[in-house]
Amino acid sequence: MGSAAAMARTAPQRALIFLGPPGAGKGTQARLIAERYGVPHLSTGDMFRDHVRRDTELGRRARPIMERGELVPDEIVLGMVEERIARPDCRMGFVLDGFPRTLAQAEALDRLLEAHGFGRPVVLHLVADEALLLRRLAGRRTCKLCGAVYNIYDRPPQVPGRCDLDGGELVERPDDREEVVRQRLASYHRQTRPLVDYYRARGVLVDVDGTADIEAVSRQVVALVERAAAS
Ligand SMILES: [Zn+2]
Numbered sequence: 001m002g003s004a005a006a007m008a009r010t011a012p013q014r015a016l017i018f019l020g021p022p023g024a025g026k027g028t029q030a031r032l033i034a035e036r037y038g039v040p041h042l043s044t045g046d047m048f049r050d051h052v053r054r055d056t057e058l059g060r061r062a063r064p065i066m067e068r069g070e071l072v073p074d075e076i077v078l079g080m081v082e083e084r085i086a087r088p089d090c091r092m093g094f095v096l097d098g099f100p101r102t103l104a105q106a107e108a109l110d111r112l113l114e115a116h117g118f119g120r121p122v123v124l125h126l127v128a129d130e131a132l133l134l135r136r137l138a139g140r141r142t143c144k145l146c147g148a149v150y151n152i153y154d155r156p157p158q159v160p161g162r163c164d165l166d167g168g169e170l171v172e173r174p175d176d177r178e179e180v181v182r183q184r185l186a187s188y189h190r191q192t193r194p195l196v197d198y199y200r201a202r203g204v205l206v207d208v209d210g211t212a213d214i215e216a217v218s219r220q221v222v223a224l225v226e227r228a229a230a231s
Contacts, residue, residue, distance in 0.1 A: 011037040011092035012229035015085070015109075015118050018097060019196055020126030021188045022181070023133040024210040025217060029126065030097040032218045033225065040089050043097045047080040048072070058083070078108050085116055093118070103194045122228040123199040124221055126210035130185060138178040141170035204228075 016033060018026040034041035048066060051059030058079050062072050077099070085094060100106040113121060139153040141161075145168030150157050157164050174180065199205035206224045210217060 011039050012122065012225055013091075013093045013118070014225075014229055015113050015121040016093065016095045016225060017100070017121050017123045017199075018095070018126065019123060019192060019199070019205075020208075020210055021128065021133055021192075022184045023137040024126035024128045025214065026126055027097055028214060029124070029208075029217060029221055030095045032214075033221055034095040036222065037093065039092050040084075040094045041097060042081075042084055042090075042094055042099075044077055044080065044099045047084055051080060074102070074105055074108065077105065078112065081109065082112050082116075085112065085118070100195065101191060103198055106195050106198055120202070120204050121199075122225055123205040124224065125196055125199075125205050125207050126217070127207050128210035132211055133185060134178065134181055137176055137181040137184075140172070140176045142173055142176075143168040144171055145169075 016030075018030045020026045031041055048059075048062055052063050052066075053059070058076055062076050062080075065072050065076075081096075081099065084090065100109050109121070113119065135153050136151065139151040141150045141152060141157075142148070143150075143163035143166065145166050146163060148163055148165055148168075150163075150170060157170060159167075161170050162168070163170060175184070196205065206228065208217060208220050208224065212220070
């Protein structure tokens, strides 16, 4: 099946959007699919830093807001996204990570994608149950010395509390404390569920089983993207 193999390597020329709760592996899957197709993996955090570094007009407007730790207004975020997706390296498609976050952003993004000839996005919704996410996130321990990540349930170190690589102390990052994880999950449901409903109603959302291991999830994502891009 030479033609199928050739098709598998063809970038989808679409916007790929990942939605899913913290701990479902969005960032990892976004990076893997971007590498597979050789398309840019775009995060709004990187875009902000790039604009601030280049001292663009958008960067000059965003900087004081970011420094105050406030949310950058949609108008500025969308300006950055539009400027970024218009660049030649996005011609064959791109992957969005951490954007859109609100319904208003999703609607505005749809208009941008149409205007720039990308058509409808492919939205990959990583689904995993709460108990599994809690275990993944609240079980996480990080080496103070080298940053290696362990999980006391799924990937324990050989010696409890010590890094296998350098013996460094393993600590729980503030973000990974169970109480904080529960809050992050609740805030995800509040903010992101409307996006899931919106994209599902538009018929562009596909559910991905986020409970499997990274490689199995990645194979599912590739198959779904190829099916969606061919339709
Ligand atoms: Zn270490």
